[in-house]
Amino acid sequence: MQRFTDIVSLREGVAAWRANGETVGFVPTMGALHEGHLTLVDEAKKRCNRVVVSIFVNPKQFGPNEDFNRYPRVVEEDAAKLATRHADALYLPTVDIMYPKGFNTAVHVGGVTEGLCGAARPGHFNGVATVVTKLLLQVMPDKAFFGEKDYQQLRTIQHLVHDLDLPVYIVPVPTAREQDGLALSSRNQYLSAHERTIAPTLYQTLQDCASRIRSGDPINRVLDGAKTHLLSKGFTKVDYLELCHNATLAKLAEYVPHHSRLLVAAFLGQTRLIDNIDV
Ligand code: AMP
DSSP: OEEEOSHHHHHHHHHHHHHTTOOEEEEEEOSSOOHHHHHHHHHHHHHOSEEEEEEOOOGGGSOTTSSTTTSOOOHHHHHHHHHHTTOSEEEOOOHHHHSOTTOOOOOOOOSTTSSHHHHHSTTHHHHHHHHHHHHHHHHOOSEEEEEGGGHHHHHHHHHHHHHTTOSOEEEEEOOOBOTTSOBOOGGGGGSOHHHHHHTTHHHHHHHHHHHHHHTTOOHHHHHHHHHHHHHHHTOOEEEEEEEEETTTOOBOSSOOTTSEEEEEEEEETTEEEEEEEEO
């Protein structure tokens, strides 16, 4: 597996593949890789001749009181995992490369970024949209792979690629889960042993809400009951639990078959967990 730490050598590496007629897949990450990230790599390997994975803990997408400083950084472990999945290149830009002195541009996507995590984490999606735009323009892949685990992020990126005519196809990948249903996340390692036993309640609650909504129970009653249930099980705060249109992410007051997605964000102690499912 090749390693690139600057844009010029990355572009030379990608250009050499292209000169051979090979297609390029791209998986952007913040590292601390788990099986969820690695399923994106597997999917990219299936669909493209070459796969570039980036690891960059993007300061612009963390709020002032969030976990940027304590976010896990384990590049050598990550590199070993990527090698076992036959990734072709690891791109490791530094903060100075991504945001050199004088950097003063931001990408803002409207609409889909406004509610949910956008409301709870001001500035987060500007940070995401800005870094993903830069990474896509640096790597210039044919296809880029994003997890449904971060559903609002996926929709934001699909929007920006469409609106800015970026020549890349965005491939969504279903959420990888632990056996007990907990969505894999780099942040799960913050959970204490006790919190870890409570965490699967998030997915169970989503499934329970979905079946009640499908069977016609009133949305508000279902969602209010579910929030109370999460708090009674040990979650400390529910940022949101909403039924949304799966493309616009507008809040739905009624169930729309084939277009309804349930999304949740809740704190277990200091750790903020998110999840979502198709209804
Ligand atoms: P992150 O490192 O958290 O920024 O995530 C990098 C990519 O991996 C994003 O596209 C995420 O949506 C995706 N991802 C993270 N966790 C999972 C998961 N459990 N299943 C599928 N994709 C995931």
